[in-house]
Amino acid sequence: MSPPVSGRGETFPNPSTDPPIRPEFVLDHAPNGIVITDAEWRIRYVNRTLLHAIHCAAEDLLGEHLLVAINKIPHHGALDELVHCLVRLTGSPPEQLASRIVPVKLPERKFLRVHAMPFCPPDSPSGYYLTFADATREGEVDEMKSDFISVASHEMRTPMTSIKGSIELLLGGYAGELPPESAELLGICLTAVDRLIRLINDLLDISKIESGKMELHLARLNVTDCVRKSMRSLRSLAEVNNVSIDVEQDGPLPEVMADRDRLEQVITNLLSNALKYSPPEKAVRIHVSAVDNSVRVVVSDEGLGIPPDQLSKVFDRFQQLSGAKKGSGLGLTIARALVEQHQGRIWVESELGRGTSFYFAIPAASSD
């Protein structure tokens, strides 16, 4: 494209007659909301697009911590999801900042894509650069997809139950003793149906979580109890893979407020993942400890490790690493969503050739 020309045949802006456009003006009129914070998440800049959308004056927000600032916006619950998103964001290590789509009511229902990244301008202290973009169309399509998965999975589960039951009756001798060939083939059917049922259950869980319909039934509980229960449920998988499981608890643990079934599901998903990737005759270690007013669980294997370029994707849906053994590809996605629903944090560290450690931490219950 040729440069635009003014009537006098010169390119513009003409530095002698047109004042240059100030960068602040460009930022202020960007189509997306922009916030720049310092390294402690205190706001240093908010663009006009965002101020206009939230009906706030810059002086009310500047210098405030992001989470304090958002609570100054009168929202009556309409921004709850956004607040949760920012809580998670500000608690994440800089290298694991990810973009999220969150629903808001302004008052009409919209979706925002919140993106945060480390920001290191020259001659100025480093911090974070956040953008807030309208992603309503994307959010709505995502919701439709979740609804579809939910309905389809429900409809699939019932016939699966009948297929599984019929196979089990046949294998159990209801129609008389089976020739070994028939029994072997029916055994294959049963394994496959079991896998389909697990996949359907995972799909149902993920659609429930994503549509905000997953309710937690919170109670005070001890995380190590959940670890032991998950271990028991995976003992046969560990035996088949010839991998041992070591559990270690550091000192006394505070209780947490959590949904027992869901917390066990998180641990089971991380543990079965580790068992799948662990080489035979090695150990998978589970370490439980109290750290900074929360309970932290680490599940480590001595497998191949995850290449650095895939590390940020391990919690995404249907991401299976090469060499993965049969799974739904949803286990880690579900684990992350459940941990975050408990106001906790989940992350991963890995070294190629040495192994992988999945960490999660959920806040300790208050002492009263």
Added chain:
Amino acid sequence: MEIRKVLLAEDEEDIRKVAQISLQFRGGWEVVLATNGEECLAKAASDHPDVILLDCMMPKLDGYETCRRLKLDPSLRHIPVIFLTAKAQEVEVKKGLSLGAVGYLIKPFNPMSLAAEISQILEGQDEQTE
């Protein structure tokens, strides 16, 4: 307690059939079938089952409401009720137990062990009442 007759309320035809075969084959029990909550209430009164196996999600009258009505009826309230439920409804069922059911079993159930699990729940119940 000895079981001779089971009332099974389940709206899905295939699951009803598998459960029926399973209870006859493994338990040696007579099985009376109902396809919804209303039919279940009627057959509970007419067939005098020893135990009622109740699906949660059924048309007309769901399992919870059916259980509540069974327990309100002086002539039926002594019949033990066991919920048969999908895993996803487990938590609701725990609430449902407060309606007077003695236990719940998770779908997909294993037809080879369903009868044994029912017996086990009822034996636990007998011990409590002794």
